Amino acid sequence: MSVILKKPLSLTDKKFHYCPGCTHGVIHRLIAEIIDEYDIREQTIGIAPVGCSVFLDWYFNFDIIQAAHGRAPAVATGVKRVLTENVVFTYQGDGDLASIGIAELIHAAARGENITIVFINNACYGMTGGQMAPTTLEKQITTTTPYGRDHKTSGSPFFVPELLTNMHGVGFLSRRAINNPKNIVRTKKSLKTAFKVQMEGLGFSLVEILSICPVNWGMDPQKSMQWLEDNIIPHYPLGDIKMPDFDV
Amino acid sequence: MSKKLLKGNEAIGEAAIKANCRYYFGYPITPQNEIPEFFAKEFPRVGGVFIQAESEIAAINMVYGAAAAGARVMTSSSSPGISLKMEGISYIAAAELPCVIANIMRGGPGLGGIQPAQSDYFQATKGGGHGDYRMIVFSPASVQELYNLTKKAFYLADYYRIPVMILGDGFLGQMMESVEMDGQNDTCEPIPKPWAITGCRGREKQYINTLYLVPEELAELNDRLQEKYRQIKNSEQAYEEYYMEDADFVLVSFGIAARICKEAVDLARDKGIRAGLIRPITLWPFPEKAFADLTRAKNILNVEMNAGQMVEDVKLAVSCKIPVHFYGCTGGLLPSSKEIVNRIEMLGGTPK
Amino acid sequence: MERSDMVISGFGGQGVLFVGFLLAYAGMLEGNYVCWIPSYGVEMRGGTAHCFVTIANKEVSSPIVDRPSVVMVFNNPSLEKFETAVTPGGHLFINSSLVDIEPKRSDLIVHRIPASDYANELGNSKVANIILLGALIQATEVVSIDNIYLALQEILPEKKKKMLPLNYEALKFGMSNLV
Ligand SMILES: Cc1ncc(C[n+]2csc(CCOP(=O)(O)OP(=O)(O)O)c2C)c(N)n1
Ligand code: SF4
Numbered sequence: 109m110s111v112i113l114k115k116p117l118s119l120t121d122k123k124f125h126y127c128p129g130c131t132h133g134v135i136h137r138l139i140a141e142i143i144d145e146y147d148i149r150e151q152t153i154g155i156a157p158v159g160c161s162v163f164l165d166w167y168f169n170f171d172i173i174q175a176a177h178g179r180a181p182a183v184a185t186g187v188k189r190v191l192t193e194n195v196v197f198t199y200q201g202d203g204d205l206a207s208i209g210i211a212e213l214i215h216a217a218a219r220g221e222n223i224t225i226v227f228i229n230n231a232c233y234g235m236t237g238g239q240m241a242p243t244t245l246e247k248q249i250t251t252t253t254p255y256g257r258d259h260k261t262s263g264s265p266f267f268v269p270e271l272l273t274n275m276h277g278v279g280f281l282s283r284r285a286i287n288n289p290k291n292i293v294r295t296k297k298s299l300k301t302a303f304k305v306q307m308e309g310l311g312f313s314l315v316e317i318l319s320i321c322p323v324n325w326g327m328d329p330q331k332s333m334q335w336l337e338d339n340i341i342p343h344y345p346l347g348d349i350k351m352p353d354f355d356v
Numbered sequence: 357m358s359k360k361l362l363k364g365n366e367a368i369g370e371a372a373i374k375a376n377c378r379y380y381f382g383y384p385i386t387p388q389n390e391i392p393e394f395f396a397k398e399f400p401r402v403g404g405v406f407i408q409a410e411s412e413i414a415a416i417n418m419v420y421g422a423a424a425a426g427a428r429v430m431t432s433s434s435s436p437g438i439s440l441k442m443e444g445i446s447y448i449a450a451a452e453l454p455c456v457i458a459n460i461m462r463g464g465p466g467l468g469g470i471q472p473a474q475s476d477y478f479q480a481t482k483g484g485g486h487g488d489y490r491m492i493v494f495s496p497a498s499v500q501e502l503y504n505l506t507k508k509a510f511y512l513a514d515y516y517r518i519p520v521m522i523l524g525d526g527f528l529g530q531m532m533e534s535v536e537m538d539g540q541n542d543t544c545e546p547i548p549k550p551w552a553i554t555g556c557r558g559r560e561k562q563y564i565n566t567l568y569l570v571p572e573e574l575a576e577l578n579d580r581l582q583e584k585y586r587q588i589k590n591s592e593q594a595y596e597e598y599y600m601e602d603a604d605f606v607l608v609s610f611g612i613a614a615r616i617c618k619e620a621v622d623l624a625r626d627k628g629i630r631a632g633l634i635r636p637i638t639l640w641p642f643p644e645k646a647f648a649d650l651t652r653a654k655n656i657l658n659v660e661m662n663a664g665q666m667v668e669d670v671k672l673a674v675s676c677k678i679p680v681h682f683y684g685c686t687g688g689l690l691p692s693s694k695e696i697v698n699r700i701e702m703l704g705g706t707p708k
Numbered sequence: 709m710e711r712s713d714m715v716i717s718g719f720g721g722q723g724v725l726f727v728g729f730l731l732a733y734a735g736m737l738e739g740n741y742v743c744w745i746p747s748y749g750v751e752m753r754g755g756t757a758h759c760f761v762t763i764a765n766k767e768v769s770s771p772i773v774d775r776p777s778v779v780m781v782f783n784n785p786s787l788e789k790f791e792t793a794v795t796p797g798g799h800l801f802i803n804s805s806l807v808d809i810e811p812k813r814s815d816l817i818v819h820r821i822p823a824s825d826y827a828n829e830l831g832n833s834k835v836a837n838i839i840l841l842g843a844l845i846q847a848t849e850v851v852s853i854d855n856i857y858l859a860l861q862e863i864l865p866e867k868k869k870k871m872l873p874l875n876y877e878a879l880k881f882g883m884s885n886l887v
Contacts, residue, residue, distance in 0.1 A: 150557035155421075158567075165563040171553045173424045173564045176447050179417035182409070186421025186429070187553070189405045190379065194555050212417070215410035361733050361742070387748055470748070531771060532729070532744035534736040612771070619770035693770055 116140035118149045122166045129329025131286045131319040132160060135228065136167050138296045139199075142303055143170070152195045153187055155180040157209075159201035160234040178209025181216035184223045195306060197224040203233040206242040206268055213268075217312045220277015224302045225314040227268060230321040231340060238324030242266060245343055250324075269316055269349045279310035281349040285318040287336050291346070298348065300356045310352055318344055358538040364499045364528040367535055368458050369394030371506035372430055374537070375544045377456070378404035379429040381418035383411055383437060386470045387526035388460035391432040412437040416444030416457075423453035424564045426552030428510055432458035434526070435476050436467060438484075445519055446485030450566035450577070452551075454513035456506065457491075458522040460529035463688045471688020472526035474611055477665035480523050481640040488578055490585050491519040492592060493639040495610040499533035505637070507544055514547040516588060523639060525661065527612045527690070588641055595643035596635040599625065603632025604652045605705035606678075608670050609659040610636045613684075613691055617659050620696035627697070629705045639666075647673035655703050659691055660684040710765060712850050713773040715790050716837075717758035718782025718803075723837035727780070728759035730841065733859040734851035735763035743771040756785050763850060778848055780840055784809050791816075799847055801840050819843055819887055826881060835878035842882020853879065 115121075118140035124133040143149050149170050156164035158177035165172040175183040180198035188196045205213055205227050216223065232250050233239040239252040243265050247256040257264075269281040280302050284295035295317055302313035318340050320332035327335060362370060368391055372380070380395040395406040409415035415431050422429040433441060438459045448455060459480065463473035478484075480493045492512055496502040502524060509520040553564055568574035596614075599621055600606070609617040614635040624631035634646045647670070650656075656678050658667050664682040671680045683699045685691050714731065718724045725746050732744040743762040760773035779794050780801040781787045787800075787807055794800060796815045805824035821843055823836040830839075845853055860875055 151555040153425075153553055153555060162567055165561075165565065168561075170556050170561050171563070172561075173421065173553050174567060175420070176417060176443055176566075179413065179420075179444070182414040182417035183421035183424070185407070185414075186379070186381065186418035186423070187425045188421075189407070189418075190422045190425035190427040190429075191554060211410050212414050215414065219407070359736060361729075361736050361744070526748070527745070527771075530746055530748050532732060532742075533768075533771075534742055615768075616770040616772060622769065690772055692772075692774065 116144045118143040118169050120167055120169045124167065125163070126160060127323045129320065129322045129332065130160070131230075132228065134286055134292065135226070135295075135317055135319070138292070138299055139226065140168065142296065142300050145300070146303060146307070148195050148307070151193065152197070153191070155184045155187070155196070155198040157198065157200040157204040158235070159204045161199055161201065161228070162235070164199055178204050178207070179212055180204065180209065181212040181221070181223070181225065185216055185219070185221050188221060188223050195224075195303065197226060197303070199226045200228065201234065202227070202229045202231065202241040202243040206266070210242075214271065217272045217275050217278050217314070220275070220311040222306055222309055222311055224306050225312075226299065227314055227316040228319050229316055229344070230319040232321055232324050234321045234324055238321070245339060265343065267344065269314055272312075272314065273350050275312070277311040278350060279305040279352055280313035282314070283316040283318070283344055283346055283349065285336065285341050285346055287318070287333050287341070297356065301352070304354070304356050305352050308352070316344075359534045359536055361532050362499055362503070362535045363390055363530060363532050364502050364524060365390035365460065365530070366394050367499045367503040368432065368506050368522065369398060370535070370537065371503045372456070372510070373398060373402060373404070375428065375507045375510035376546065377428040377430050377510055378402065379422045379427045380404065380431065381407050381409050381415040381422070381429070382431050382433065383409050383415050385434045385437045387462060387472070387529050388432050388434045388458065390529070391458060391460070412440035413443065416441040416448070419455050420444055420448055420451070420453060423448065423455045424451065424553045426549045426554060428514070430456040430458070432460065434460050434462045435464050435473070438476060438479065442479070442485035445491065446487050446489060447566050448519045449485070449489035449491060449581070450487065451564050452517040453564070454517050454519070456509045456513055456520050456522065458506070458524065461523065461525040463686060469688045470526065472528070472612065472690070473661050473686065473688055474525055474613060475662035475665065475686065476523065477639065477660070477662060480521050481642070481669075489581060490640055491521050492516070492588060492641075493521045493523050495523050495637060495639050496528065497611050497614050497635065499528070499531065500535050502528060503535050503537070511544055512592065514549070516584060518584070518588070523611070525612055526688075592638055593641050593643040593645050594637035595646040596637060597646065598633040598635065600632040600634065602630050602652065604654050605629060605631045605700055606650060606653045606656045607631065607633045607659055607696070608636070608656055608666070609633065610639060610666065613659050613661050616691050616693050617696060619693040620700070623693055623697045624700050624705065629700060631700060631705060642669045642673065644673045650674060650678060653678050655705065656680045657696070657699055657703065658682045658684075659696055661690065662686060711768070712763045712778065712848070713776040714761045714778040714780070714850070715758055715773060715776045715793070716761070716780045717756060717786035717790055720757040722782045723834065724757055724782060725759050727837045727841050728761045730856060730859050730863070731761045731763065731851060733863060734855035737855045737858055738851060740765055741768050743768050745771060745773070756783065756789070758786065778844065778850070780844060782806055782837070787811060799844070801844055803836055803840060805836070817847070819847060821882070821885065821887060823882070826885065827878065830874065830878060830881065832874060835874060838875050838878035839882035842879040843886045845879075846883040846886045853883065
C-alpha cells in the first residue's frame with residue numbers, strides 16, 4: 109500500500125480552531141504544501157496578522173513572528189532586509205491589510221520588498237465579530253452596516269491588487285477564490301508563483317484569496333459558498349493581474 | 357586626532373555604527389533629521405540598511421521585524437513621531453526584543469513647536485504605550501555623553517532584551533561639541549541571540565508572540581518582565597553628582613537643563629551658598645540611590661524644560677521628607693542660570 | 709581666556725553657520741572645549757540664521773550664550789536682535805556693505821567693515837564672511853590664524869579644496885583691514 113495523501117510536513121498536528129466551514133484552514137494547507145514542495149520549510153518565516161489567523165504558529169511548522177494589527181508588511185520588511193536569503197511571507201485579513209495596514213502594504217509594494225503577501229478577503233472583520241471591512245460589498249449587511257453598506261456614508265469596496273499594478277518593484281499580483289476544487293487548484297498555482305517570484309528575487313508578490321466567513325455572514329458553509337459565487341466573485345474579477353515571464 | 361566636532365544627532369549615528377548597528381528605519385521630523393540623513397549617507401559605506409519608512413508606525417515595526425531576526429537595529433524621531441511609535445514599542449517590550457530608539461524632543465503637546473523641550477519624560481518613563489512595560493531611558497547632557505550612551509544602549513538592549521530610549525532634545529541634537537571616539541570603554545560585543553527568528557534549519561521552530569489569551573500565561577509573561585525590571589533597577593541606575601559633598605540646597609535636573617544648573621551651582625557657590633546638583637543619567641530606572649542619604653539637604657529644586665514631570669519621582673525618592681520645589685519652562689524656552697539662583701535665594705538657600 | 713561666547717548672525721546662505729563652525733573647529737584643534745549651536749527650523753528658510761559659539765579652557769557647563777562678548781552681524785535684523793546682549797566692552801563686527809543702521813550702544817568696540825565690497829574686490833562675494841572672520845581673529849585672538857587654516861584644510865571636502873587659496877587671501881585681507 110502506498111501513501112497518496114498525507115499531512116504536509118509544514119503543518120503541525122494541531123487541529124484548526126477556526127469556525128466550521130471557515131476557509132482559513134484550506135489556505136493554510138495550500139501554503140504548507142507549497143513550502144514542502146519547494147523544500148523551504150527551514151528557511152521560511154511567516155508573519156502572523158491580528159485577526160482570526162493570529163495564531164499561525166499553532167499550525168505552521170516553521171518560524172513565525174506575530175505582528176501588530178496591520179503592520180505585517182513592515183515587520184516582514186525588517187526581517188527580509190536582515191535575512192535576505194530567507195523566504196518571508198505575511199498572512200493577512202482584509203481588515204488587517206486593507207484598512208489599518210493599507211499604508212504599510214502599499215509602501216512595501218512601492219519599495220519592491222522581496223516578500224509574499226497572502227491576502228484573505230472574507231469581506232468582513234472575522235475576529236471581532238463581523239464588522240465592515242474595506243472590501244465589504246455595497247449593500248452587504250455587517251454589524252456596523254446594519255442597513256447595508258452605503259457608499260455615501262461608509263465608502264465603497266476597493267480592489268487591492270489593482271492598486272499596485274503600476275509599481276515597479278511588484279513582480280506578481282493575482283486574485284483567486286476558494287469556492288470549488290478548480291479554483292482551489294488555481295489558488296495553489298498562484299500562491300506557488302508568488303513564492304517562486306520571491307525565491308527568484310523578482311520582487312513583491314501578492315495573492316488575494318476570496319474566502320468565506322460563515323459565522324459572521326450568518327449562513328451555513330454551503331450557503332456562504334453560494335453567496336461568494338453569486339456576489340463576491342462577480343464583483344472582484346479572478347485571475348492573474350501582473351505576471352512574471354515564467355510558469356510554475 | 358581622534359576628536360571630532362559632531363552634532364548631537366550625528367554622534368548618535370557614529371555611535372550606532374561603532375556599536376555594529378547596521379539597520380536603521382525612520383521618518384523625517386525636525387529637529388532630528390540629521391539622524392536619518394546620516395544613515396542614508398554612511399550606511400552604504402559599511403553595508404548597512406537604511407529605509408525611509410512611510411510613517412513612524414511602519415518604521416518601528418520594521419525595527420520589530422529586524423530585531424526579531426536578530427539584528428542590532430535602531431530608529432529615531434521627535435516627540436509627535438514618538439507618540440506614533442508607542443504601539444510598536446509596547447509590542448517590542450512584550451516580545452522582549454532589543455532595539456534603540458532616540459527621541460530628540462521638541463515642545464508639545466500636539467504638533468507643538470520645533471524648539472527643544474523635555475516634555476516627553478512621562479511618556480518615556482511611565483509607559484507611553486499600553487501595558488505594564490518599561491524601557492531603559494538614558495538622558496545625555498553633552499554630545500560626548502550622547503555618543504557614549506548610544507553605544508551602551510545597544511549593549512544593554514541586547515543584554516536585557518529590552519528597548520532602550522535615548523532621550524535628548526532639540527538643543528542637544530543640533531549642537532556641536534568635540535567627541536572623543538576612540539579609547540572609550542567598548543562594551544559593544546555581540547551577544548548571542550538563540551531566540552532570534554532565522555528559519556528553523558537545524559533546530560525546533562521558534563515563535564515571537566505578544567498575544568496570550570490564557571490569563572495565567574499573560575501573567576507569567578508579566579512576572580518575567582517585572583523580574584527583569586527589578587534587576588535593571590538594581591544594576592543600571594546612573595547619575596552624576598556636582599558639588600554634593602556638602603550641599604544643603606540640591607538642584608535636580610536632567611539633560612541640557614542640568615548643564616544650565618551646573619552654571620547655577622557655580623554662581624550660587626560664588627555667593628557662598630552651598631548648592632549642589634544631582635543629574636539623573638538614567639531616567640528609568642530613576643536613580644533613587646542618589647537620594648538615599650541626603651542628610652544635609654534642606655531644599656530640593658527641580659529644574660526641567662517641562663511643567664514638572666520629574667517632580668514626583670524626586671519626591672518619592674526622598675519619601676517626601678525634603679521639600680521639593682520646581683522651576684521650569686515650556687514651549688522651547690530655556691531656563692536661565694540667573695533665574696535658578698534667584699529661586700534658590702527665594703527658597704532660603706542662604707550663604708553659610 | 710576662560711570662556712569666550714560669540715554670536716554670528718545674518719541671512720541663511722551668508723555662511724554664518726560656517727564661520728561659527730570654523731571658529732569651533734579651530735578651538736577644538738587648540739585643545740579647548742567648544743560648543744556650536746545653530747538656530748534651526750523655519751528661521752533658516754530666508755529668515756535670519758545665527759549660531760552661538762563657545763570656546764573655553766574648561767568644560768562648558770551651560771552651553772547657552774546669553775551674554776556674548778563677540779557678535780558678528782550680516783544684516784539689520786541681526787544687529788537689532790543681538791546688540792543689547794553684548795557684554796560691555798565686547799566686540800561688534802558689522803558687515804557695513806549690508807548693514808545700514810548704526811549700533812546704539814557706545815560701550816562696545818565696533819568694527820564696521822564693508823566685507824561684501826571687499827569680497828567683490830577679491831572676485832567672490834561669498835567670502836565676505838571669511839573676511840570678517842579674519843578681522844575677528846585679528847581683534848580678539850580667540851583662536852590662532854594657523855588653526856583656522858588647518859581647520860579649513862580639514863573641513864573643506866576634496867572638490868572644494870581649490871577654494872583654499874581664496875579663503876586664505878580673504879582671511880589675510882580681513883586681518884589687515886581691521887578697523
Ligand atoms: C490597533 C488595534 N485595533 C483593533 C484591534 C481589534 N481587531 C482585532 S482583529 C480585527 C479585524 C480583523 O479582521 P480581518 O483582518 O479581516 O481578519 P479576519 O479576522 O477576518 O481573518 C480588529 C479590528 C486590534 N487588535 N488592534
Ligand atoms: S470568524 Fe470567520 S474568518 Fe474567523 S474563523 Fe470564523 S469563519 Fe473563519
